[in-house]
Amino acid sequence: MDKRKLLIDTALKLFVENGFHGTATAKIAKEANVANGTLFQYFKTKEELIIAVFITVKSEMAGMFIKSQTEKSITDTLKTQFTNTVVWALKNRVKFQYVQQFYSSPYIHLIKQTELKKYIDPHLNLIKEGIETNKIKDLDAALIYQLFANQTFGVVQYLFSNQKKKQTEVIETTFQLLWDMIKKSK
Amino acid sequence: MDKRKLLIDTALKLFVENGFHGTATAKIAKEANVANGTLFQYFKTKEELIIAVFITVKSEMAGMFIKSQTEKSITDTLKTQFTNTVVWALKNRVKFQYVQQFYSSPYIHLIKQTELKKYIDPHLNLIKEGIETNKIKDLDAALIYQLFANQTFGVVQYLFSNQKKKQTEVIETTFQLLWDMIKKSK
DNA sequence: TAGCTTTGTGACTGATTAGTCAGTTTTTAG
């Protein structure tokens, strides 16, 4: 039984439920059936735990992206990435919410720029490649990335609050809209 | 000197800088040059203050939207709304960030659904009108709204981190992309 | 088994915090 993982999982859940403030370290330890002091053996401070949860979730997401890399065209790769992200988010709502909460909190400033780049660069490079090979409109890659990321986010939000909707269909439609928006028209 | 407004402004700034947890009520009072107890005369609890800040900012945003309502076509109105929102966000970064932080925190659950609807409905109705008059693609209005909102958000994020870029040009370009995405093609 | 290292424990503490309240100042009204 990996206590570190257990603590991270428990913290994740409680932080999303009650916020960083609303979650005492003692509560996390108790919920994880671990002694108070044990938590501080794995994480020197509460802040360190908050960051560890973020890194863990982001790494899991990154792993999913690697799997989305197909040998096919850029369109196919982007579509797979889009679909996988949305499906993953729907299956991992709490993790998705945690990342959101973390990103829009002041804790984000504690993450080194290089660490953040690690997660963004693969996407950015794919988009750059698409621009260079005339598949994607000749705009700033960072801008295209933002639009792509936020379209993804928007669809996830929509499906969170409209769960009965045909998810596959929505994902298919919205990707097509997105692709038509950023693709280079002949 | 309106102490309520002063406290809300100060709280806004400190909450974005240090988070809800990281900001003691005493710090807010001190920074606002007001006695500790005075804060609790205007807001019964810290939570009430956190919510008051949210409502205040959202109302300000809503006021801006009303001004965006032109007598022109739906396209023009949507474009004005898009532009005004982005420009407002750039000028009011802290307020924009506060809303983000609040939305992705558990405090959002304390806001009544009717209150949230109040902010969304005007947009939703405009989109519905666009769909009915065959200007906008025949998709769920809530979905179009999400895509619209998130495109806006994406552009703001992009311009936050790329401030040297030609803002007007970026706004113009991205609105065109967005409009092409949601408009009904003949 | 004995001796050593690693891991876990939970009572405890110093610091901090939201919220109170008895008293003071300011404003309002006649």
Add this chain to the structure above:
DNA sequence: CTAAAAACTGACTAATCAGTCACAAAGCTA
């Protein structure tokens, strides 16, 4: 000007919380 009401004050408190530490249990090695 006076008296009552309203707004303001800041020292205080009860509660909470992050982090510590002396000790105990479990695991490892030979």
